[in-house]
Amino acid sequence: MRQRIIGLCAVLLMCCVSSFLKAETLPGLAVRIDVHHVTRDTWRVDYRFAEPVTAIKFDSVGELRQKAWKVVTPGMRMNFDSDHDIIDFDGKPFRSASIEIRTFDGLAPKSYAPFNRFSDGGTAFFLAFLQGEVYQGTRQLSMLADTRLHGLAQENVIAPPPNKRLAGGERGYAYFGPARAVRSGSTQFLIDPATPAWMRETFLDAGARLSAYYEKAYQRPLKDELLIMLSVSGSDASGLSMKGGAVMGQLSYRFDGKATLVDHPKYREAVAQLVGHELAHIWQMNIARGGMGEDDPWIHEGGAEAMSLDGVLQTGLWNEAAVAAYTKQKSAICDKLGNSVDSYDGIYACGLVRFNKLGVAIVPLWRTMMEVTENKGDVYSASLIDAIVLKLRSPPSAALPSAGAGQ
Ligand SMILES: [Zn+2]
Numbered sequence: 551m552r553q554r555i556i557g558l559c560a561v562l563l564m565c566c567v568s569s570f571l572k573a574e575t576l577p578g579l580a581v582r583i584d585v586h587h588v589t590r591d592t593w594r595v596d597y598r599f600a601e602p603v604t605a606i607k608f609d610s611v612g613e614l615r616q617k618a619w620k621v622v623t624p625g626m627r628m629n630f631d632s633d634h635d636i637i638d639f640d641g642k643p644f645r646s647a648s649i650e651i652r653t654f655d656g657l658a659p660k661s662y663a664p665f666n667r668f669s670d671g672g673t674a675f676f677l678a679f680l681q682g683e684v685y686q687g688t689r690q691l692s693m694l695a696d697t698r699l700h701g702l703a704q705e706n707v708i709a710p711p712p713n714k715r716l717a718g719g720e721r722g723y724a725y726f727g728p729a730r731a732v733r734s735g736s737t738q739f740l741i742d743p744a745t746p747a748w749m750r751e752t753f754l755d756a757g758a759r760l761s762a763y764y765e766k767a768y769q770r771p772l773k774d775e776l777l778i779m780l781s782v783s784g785s786d787a788s789g790l791s792m793k794g795g796a797v798m799g800q801l802s803y804r805f806d807g808k809a810t811l812v813d814h815p816k817y818r819e820a821v822a823q824l825v826g827h828e829l830a831h832i833w834q835m836n837i838a839r840g841g842m843g844e845d846d847p848w849i850h851e852g853g854a855e856a857m858s859l860d861g862v863l864q865t866g867l868w869n870e871a872a873v874a875a876y877t878k879q880k881s882a883i884c885d886k887l888g889n890s891v892d893s894y895d896g897i898y899a900c901g902l903v904r905f906n907k908l909g910v911a912i913v914p915l916w917r918t919m920m921e922v923t924e925n926k927g928d929v930y931s932a933s934l935i936d937a938i939v940l941k942l943r944s945p946p947s948a949a950l951p952s953a954g955a956g957q
Pocket residue numbers: 565566567827831850851854
């Protein structure tokens with residue numbers, strides 16, 4: 551008999567989104583990155599640059615690189631400052647570098663999990679953490695990566711192919727392990743065999759309903775095939791922790807905690823809304839150009855919150871009372887934060903509040919935002935939203951003289 555846990559613990563929802571659509575202002579340098587799975591928890595990553603470089607600089611990801619990365623090229627070392635991890639060769643130029651990486655279970659706050667473990671022994675590796683910037687003396691360049699994946703003998707390696715719309719060759723998660731993905735239409739699923747029945751059912755049902763709804767509402771079939779991964783970690787922590795991540799062409803979900811075993815309507819609702827939120831990001835990125843900028847995350851996060859609430863309501867996954875309660879709870883959080891979108895919680899809660907206060911329905915608003923960003927190539931911005939809201943609020947006929955004016 552399954553162990554049931556009495557009482558409902560806090561549901562922690564986290565979402566990350568990588569748009570990779572940032573305006574790349576830096577010139578690029580081609581680099582081949584070979585990722586070898588060496589033993590169950592060991593990886594070797596070899597960089598080979600098209601031209602010599604003097605340093606590789608990464609944005610820090612908590613203690614990931616201090617604890618789990620080891621530079622194995624003789625004479626080369628990694629230094630850490632508060633925001634960056636930097637590899638150099640004592641000032642000398644180099645064309646290649648090799649790193650040994652241990653599977654790391656630590657999680658940096660508000661960031662992608664570097665690794666997601668599956669109960670079948672498989673591991674998903676977040677490849678985007680392999681990319682940074684490189685230097686040639688003081689000259690800074692971005693990496694134009696060609697990443698190749700090499701699994702253990704007999705192991706399946708599952709990852710979406712490089713996306714042509716990502717100029718830097720950025721990649722999301724790659725799974726190494728015994729599983730095979732299961733295709734349904736243009737979506738491939740990789741679902742942990744230990745996923746409890748209630749979660750699998752909710753996840754698949756919500757995914758099918760919400761993607762059909764978004765496609766119709768936003769009038770956009772998906773441009774990319776989608777790979778959806780779901781891992782359930784055997785954490786002993788109480789409660790249910792859910793983490794979702796959206797990268798172009800890929801969604802990843804990770805569920806932790808004892809409460810994953812508990813089939814409770816509130817948990818079903820939370821899973822459905824997380825699916826709605828992550829799929830909303832996929833649609834926000836489902837454009838040929840433009841899209842998410844780096845400056846105002848409240849736009850894509852608050853937008854995904856608002857789109858998901860509309861989605862779960864319109865597809866019957868939530869009722870109006872549930873939507874109202876969620877909205878009220880987020881408004882209270884936003885009030886406490888003084889209506890500011892400058893914190894992690896504010897991006898979500900006050901982002902949602904901002905969209906709710908615009909006085910226009912979320913579907914025509916985001917449908918127009920997607921059209922405009924794609925036509926103009928500009929990123930989603932507050933000024934773009936303001937201009938669209940003005941247009942949507944005044945019906946087209948308002949600009950014309952009325953019929954009663956003697957026309
Ligand atoms: Zn999000």
